[in-house]
Amino acid sequence: MKSLSRLLAIMRKEVRQLRRDSLTFAMIFGIPIMQILLFGYAINTDVRHLRTAVADQADTHLSRRFVAELRQTQVVDIRHRVSTPGNIEDLLRAGKISIGVVIPDDFDRRVVDANRAAVQLLVDGSDPTILSVANQLRNMPIRLDTELIGTRLSQIEIRPYYNPERRTPVNIVPGLIGVILTMTMMMFTAVAIVRERERGNLELLINTPVSSTELMVGKVLPYIVIGIVQTALIVGLGWLLFMVPIRGSILDLYFAAIFFIAANLALGLFFSTVAKTQFQAMQMTFFLMLPSILLSGFMFPFDGMPRFAQYIGEVLPITHFIRLTRGIMLRDAVPGDMQGELVFLAVFTVIAMAAAALRFSKRLD
Amino acid sequence: MNGDLAIRARGLSKKFGQLRAVDNLDLDVPRASIYGFLGPNGSGKSTTIRMLCGLLTPSAGTANVLGVEIPGPSSRLKPKIGYMTQKFSLYTDMTVAENLQFIAEIYSYPRAARSARIQELLEKYHLVQQRRQFAGTMSGGQKQRLALACAVLHKPDLLLLDEPTSAVDPQSRRDFWSNLFRLAEAGTTIMVSTHYMDEAERCHRLAILDHGVKVADGTPQQLQADTGMQIIEVLADDPYQAQEVLSGLATVASVTQLGTRLRVLVPQDISDALNSVTEALSSRKIAAESTLVAASLEDVFVAATLDRTDLAA
Numbered sequence: 010m011k012s013l014s015r016l017l018a019i020m021r022k023e024v025r026q027l028r029r030d031s032l033t034f035a036m037i038f039g040i041p042i043m044q045i046l047l048f049g050y051a052i053n054t055d056v057r058h059l060r061t062a063v064a065d066q067a068d069t070h071l072s073r074r075f076v077a078e079l080r081q082t083q084v085v086d087i088r089h090r091v092s093t094p095g096n097i098e099d100l101l102r103a104g105k106i107s108i109g110v111v112i113p114d115d116f117d118r119r120v121v122d123a124n125r126a127a128v129q130l131l132v133d134g135s136d137p138t139i140l141s142v143a144n145q146l147r148n149m150p151i152r153l154d155t156e157l158i159g160t161r162l163s164q165i166e167i168r169p170y171y172n173p174e175r176r177t178p179v180n181i182v183p184g185l186i187g188v189i190l191t192m193t194m195m196m197f198t199a200v201a202i203v204r205e206r207e208r209g210n211l212e213l214l215i216n217t218p219v220s221s222t223e224l225m226v227g228k229v230l231p232y233i234v235i236g237i238v239q240t241a242l243i244v245g246l247g248w249l250l251f252m253v254p255i256r257g258s259i260l261d262l263y264f265a266a267i268f269f270i271a272a273n274l275a276l277g278l279f280f281s282t283v284a285k286t287q288f289q290a291m292q293m294t295f296f297l298m299l300p301s302i303l304l305s306g307f308m309f310p311f312d313g314m315p316r317f318a319q320y321i322g323e324v325l326p327i328t329h330f331i332r333l334t335r336g337i338m339l340r341d342a343v344p345g346d347m348q349g350e351l352v353f354l355a356v357f358t359v360i361a362m363a364a365a366a367l368r369f370s371k372r373l374d
Numbered sequence: 375m376n377g378d379l380a381i382r383a384r385g386l387s388k389k390f391g392q393l394r395a396v397d398n399l400d401l402d403v404p405r406a407s408i409y410g411f412l413g414p415n416g417s418g419k420s421t422t423i424r425m426l427c428g429l430l431t432p433s434a435g436t437a438n439v440l441g442v443e444i445p446g447p448s449s450r451l452k453p454k455i456g457y458m459t460q461k462f463s464l465y466t467d468m469t470v471a472e473n474l475q476f477i478a479e480i481y482s483y484p485r486a487a488r489s490a491r492i493q494e495l496l497e498k499y500h501l502v503q504q505r506r507q508f509a510g511t512m513s514g515g516q517k518q519r520l521a522l523a524c525a526v527l528h529k530p531d532l533l534l535l536d537e538p539t540s541a542v543d544p545q546s547r548r549d550f551w552s553n554l555f556r557l558a559e560a561g562t563t564i565m566v567s568t569h570y571m572d573e574a575e576r577c578h579r580l581a582i583l584d585h586g587v588k589v590a591d592g593t594p595q596q597l598q599a600d601t602g603m604q605i606i607e608v609l610a611d612d613p614y615q616a617q618e619v620l621s622g623l624a625t626v627a628s629v630t631q632l633g634t635r636l637r638v639l640v641p642q643d644i645s646d647a648l649n650s651v652t653e654a655l656s657s658r659k660i661a662a663e664s665t666l667v668a669a670s671l672e673d674v675f676v677a678a679t680l681d682r683t684d685l686a687a
Contacts, residue, residue, distance in 0.1 A: 213463035213524075216427055217480045218452045371448075373429045 056313035062089035067116035103346035126166035134169030178251035183334035184307040198277030236270035257337035268354035269330040275361035380563035385435035410577030411567035418586040419567035456525035466510025481528035515546030610662035
């Protein structure tokens with residue numbers, strides 16, 4: 010009996026404390042509700058609306074008809090009309106499209122020629138999901154009005170770029186750099202300020218001439234080096250164990266990584282100024298981890314997600330970083346091809362740092 | 375500037391919600407003196423110190439600390455003050471020398487003189503042997519010496535010490551105070567809060583705080599002379615019963631038990647206080663010996679806080 014009453018005492022105390030920790034309490038409901046709504050709708054392997062460019066060099070009635078049919082499948086979303094296959098390759102490398110459709114000028118003749126493919130699909134094969142979707146397109150018959158012209162099955166030839174062997178690690182490792190950095194970098198700084206507060210160091214520190222900005226920047230800079238070391242580690246192991254290529258420049262990769270690391274550290278620091286305990290700070294980073302994995306294009310093709318999930322993904326630094334790493338490592342892109350992603354990360358860092366410095370006051374009230 | 379005053383506060387107040395933590399406080403702290411802040415927990419000592427160093431913004435009132443106006447930007451004040459928090463606030467996972475080095479860098483102590491200054495402090499505060507020890511593994515007294523060394527490293531004009539001796543043994547407290555005297559002699563103004571009477575007695579000047587209100591201030595000697603009370607010490611066989619009897623007397627303001635002795639406070643204007651106490655006890659057949667004594671600081675404190683209770687009633 011005594012044991013039971015002691016047990017109940019512990020339980021009551023636990024519930025009482027839990028109810029007073031509003032953040033934890035919110036997490037009990039917030040995590041399941043938000044995450045199931047978000048991911049239940051967002052995770053969709055039935056990919057549609059892949060960004061596509063068309064180079065219709067034939068420009069005949071038949072070829073236009075083909076493009077229209079292609080569009081009706083809803084699998085592709087034709088964003089660009091270009092004149093040469095070279096243009097398509099540029100767009101692919103810059104990550105602006107996933108599929109390029111090349112219709113040669115002798116399209117009409119090729120359609121009836123059993124020995125030659127009528128259409129080429131240039132596919133960003135770094136993501137196996139996209140490649141398999143493109144393969145489905147291959148079965149699409151080419152017809153003129155209601156009359157089936159081609160009788161062969163594969164009048165469409167697929168040319169997978171960047172990952173011809175269709176190996177998963179090739180696609181995963183560049184994204185994994187982002188996931189690992191998000192996890193470690195954000196955690197490092199998320200506890201940074203709140204730890205000093207919990208241990209009592211902060212009261213001494215804010216009574217010294219050190220300024221908020223000095224404190225914030227000083228807390229972030231050492232971790233950038235750690236982040237770069239981590240990047241090198243993942244890239245090295247990916248290359249050594251999984252033969253993940255680095256087609257672009259390794260320096261470009263580090264250059265992009267610095268932007269991303271800074272963005273995560275700044276966000277972590279902001280969390281640290283919001284959280285009251287280290288535990289709360291950890292909860293916040295955790296809360297951000299799932300969307301970072303699921304909505305960033307790391308696990309599922311970004312194009313396949315519904316619009317609202319894409320908006321959320323666009324706000325996450327990792328989404329932009331994954332585009333950069335896949336571009337640099339797999340498609341031999343240079344950061345200049347993807348300036349928008351870098352600009353986003355830079356702006357994100359500045360905003361998060363400013364928010365952290367503003368929230369952090371050298372006062373106790 | 376304030377001339378001879380390091381701190382001059384007028385009407386300083388701080389409210390936390392409904393609570394008036396500090397209420398309309400006037401302070402004049404002379405330079406190069408040790409100014410004590412005596413009061414129980416929750417009397418507003420820490421809040422006052424935090425307002426004076428710019429950590430908290432006063433709800434009302436102003437202060438001038440070393441020529442810097444409060445409320446206002448306190449960045450000009452920071453290099454001139456040293457602050458020792460109630461809780462040990464140095465890095466427990468860094469060594470003594472590393473902590474001192476860090477503080478020297480934070481205060482931009484001249485690089486060339488840095489290591490000499492650290493060595494000087496290690497010697498002065500008897501930390502030479504601990505220089506490579508992690509701060510977290512040291513005793514209460516050692517931690518406190520390190521905290522003081524860090525607080526004075528940049529040679530501040532004003533030291534604010536928030537209950538610096540609450541976690542150390544009596545010997546460490548004595549050593550600590552002799553360090554404070556040396557600093558004051560060298561020209562540092564020291565404001566120290568405490569709830570120890572013996573420490574309060576060592577201060578040059580003293581303010582007694584009760585529920586956020588300053589109920590008395592002056593030199594310890596002045597305060598002891600001006601309690602407005604006659605102090606009668608009663609040595610009784612049954613102090614508990616004696617206290618019962620004396621508390622019932624209308625003329626007695628307060629009775630405090632100290633072991634077998636009782637300190638009985640009777641207002642100054644009551645004549646023949648000693649006799650009435652003796653008679654009250656003998657009429658109830660309580661064996662006791664009563665003598666009129668000089669006020670201790672504890673009596674001052676009791677008397678000062680009594681006035682407040684009367685006012686509130």
